[in-house]
Amino acid sequence: MSRIVILGAGTAGTIMANRLRRRFADGVKDGTTSITVVDQDDVHVYQPGLLFVPFGIYDADDVVRPRGKQLHDGIGYVQAAVERVLPAEREVELGNGTRLSYDVLIVASGTRIAPEETDGLTGPGWGETMFEFYTVEGARALGEKLATWPGGRLVINIVEMPIKCPVAPLEFAFLADWFFAQKGMRDRVQISYVTPLDGAFTKPVCTQVLGHLLEDKRVELVTEFNAGRVDGEAGILASWDEREVPFDLLVSVPLHQGAEFVKRSEGLGDDYGFVRTDLHTLQSRCAPEIFAIGDAADVPTSKAGSVAHFEAEVLEDNIARFLAGEPLVPAYDGHTNCFVETGYDKALLLDFNYDTEPLPGKFPFATIGPMKLLEATYANHLGKLAFKWLYWNVLMPGHDIPAVGAQMSMAGKQPVLQDS
Amino acid sequence: MTTSTIAGIELEVDAEGFLQKPEQWTDAVGEAIAAELGIEMTDRHWQVARFMRQRFLDNGTAPTIRTLGKESGVDVKELYKLFPKGPAKLAAKIGGIPKPRGCI
Known part of the structure; x- marks a missing residue:
């Protein structure tokens, strides 16, 4: 029996739950694998959309959906606050006093403003x-x-x-x-x-x-x-x-800080409440069966949905390996991809990782694009708007985006000599 | 990884001069790094740099500016007077620990 518990049903937690549901389809069916997701409310916010709300481009109602509905059948959803994680007991204590036991714990509780x-x-x-x-x-x-x-x-x-x-x-x-x-x-x-x-x-x-x-x-x-x-x-x-x-x-x-329960959990997080995490395997530094993904992790890359998506590919593999008793693969490279709206129906596109700065060029295909890196274009803006559909229909169900891999690709990128 | 000779000791540093091996640090190294930054170390400076260093050695992460202000015995306002512009970053550099994550 493998009990997987995911804390958080936002971008990272939802992607992770749905990917693992597919990965362990047989186990979920025959009852040898359980996937349980915990979140304190049922409001999943499409966070990239928040930027457009103040300018009346999106309504506030356009950017929210129920959390539970984004999770595939066969995934348990518990709506409760998390009091703390007890790494030594391999248990999560919920706000209502009940405890959840886990064999693998994924902290995907994001970050919040303070x-x-x-x-x-x-x-x-x-x-x-x-x-x-x-x-x-x-x-x-x-x-x-x-x-x-x-x-x-x-x-x-x-x-x-x-x-x-x-x-x-x-x-x-x-x-x-x-x-x-x-x-x-x-x-x-x-x-x-x-x-x-x-x-x-x-x-x-x-x-x-x-x-x-x-x-x-x-x-x-x-x-x-x-x-x-x-x-x-x-x-x-x-x-x-x-x-x-x-x-x-x-x-x-x-x-910005991590979730309060991270601070209340012995050895799990840093002073801000971000989970101390290995940069490449996404295993926590607190205990081998605890992992972190998305904004909740302290890895030195952007706190962004694209990061959660790329991390999910690596983490899915590593969780399967961990449960099979195999060594983890240090495959996450810090890959981040972000659209930057610049107004007037144009946007920039940035693509980078831990070691490589955002560079100019074409994306995702060299010379073809159709999107351009580090340059404000209409095609990039369309990419950003299309992303809302991709988010709910491709990313949240845990699918990959064609031609965009977990690891950053140098295809189409042009080097820039830095000043100084 | 590059090396740099500070106070007569060859040290492993990152591109910005943060020590990568805290065990290579000595008081004299801290003093020399501070001098390069234009900071003359007083007891108050040392209190912060040592607190920073000890917390890193104990916990594996550097305290944030807010934690420094609450727990080092020096409040945030004074921290900015002692270490202009970036107290956590400068105290980490002088205390001989890697660059704090919050600075990225």
Whole structure:
């Protein structure tokens, strides 16, 4: 009997459950394998869609579906909060006190925003002059604000890395530029992008190749700014080293943390609540039968759905190997693929891994494309919009995307000489 | 992996100068790295760098800036005065441990 328990029914947990259901179809049928998924609610959010909600491109209702419905028949779904994992007992304690035993545990509990960790952010002005768009409620509230906002200083601030979808705040800036231009009020809006990093992107080649985009779109860049406190009434964002950025409307990307239960589980996570995980096998460093996937893992690549998808291919194999008593394969290379909306129906496409920076070129086929890497095109934008259908119909059921493998391919990529 | 000679010792470092083998570290190495960063080490600096280093040796991960502020005995505001711009990153470098994950 193999009991597989998955904590989290978001992007990573759902993909994983459905892949394992197919992999162990015989075992599930004859009762020798069980797959149980736990999540605290039944709201599966299509997170890439949240970016479009504040601008009225998607409705908040467009981006949510029930979690249980995305899981294939034969997968058990338990709706409960997780209190903690007990690695020594190989048990998960749920919020209602019951315990689930496992032979393999997959932590796929993602990351969540913690705005209360920044002094003043959830104080006066929260929801009036200060917003976030990383939750359905937050994105909807910001959309209502933007619809009637008369203009002024719009400040987009990343509190601290790592964050989910590191390009989303930049996309927000680009879409805001477009949104206000369409409304004929771009001249009444000053957009500032305030980041703790030393450039707009987390990757040097991107910053080098794409730095002009901010200038083109008249977005002011403030770097190496570590937000210490916010005053929503005075409209001041202040750094720990006493620099101040005034705002009329603050769009904050708050501190991100892992699930609370990870912190409560002995030896499982780091200070942020991310699971300490082997970069290549996705086995936790806490216990051999515990694995982590997606945003919940502390691996140094982007926290993004594409990462969860590529990791799932590797993790499925490794779980089968683990259950068969075979050595794990260190096959995950940090592969990440992301679309970056730049407004005006165009998007960029980035494809990279632990060792290779995003490079220009064609994707997924060399010379043919049809999508271009590191260049804003209409084809890429169509790719991003089509992705919503792919997400629910191909990714969540646990299928692979044709021509896009778990490991990054150098086909079609052109090397770039870096400055410095 | 590259090597770099700091305070007369040949050390394994990454591209940004973070030590890859914490056991190669000595006080003099910490002092020399700090000097290169333009930081003159005081007792307060040492308190943070040693806390950072010890937590890494104990847990295998470096504490975050928030943990430093709560548990090192030096609050976040002072941390930014002692180690301008990036306290966790600079204290890790001086304390001779690999670059903290949060900085990526």
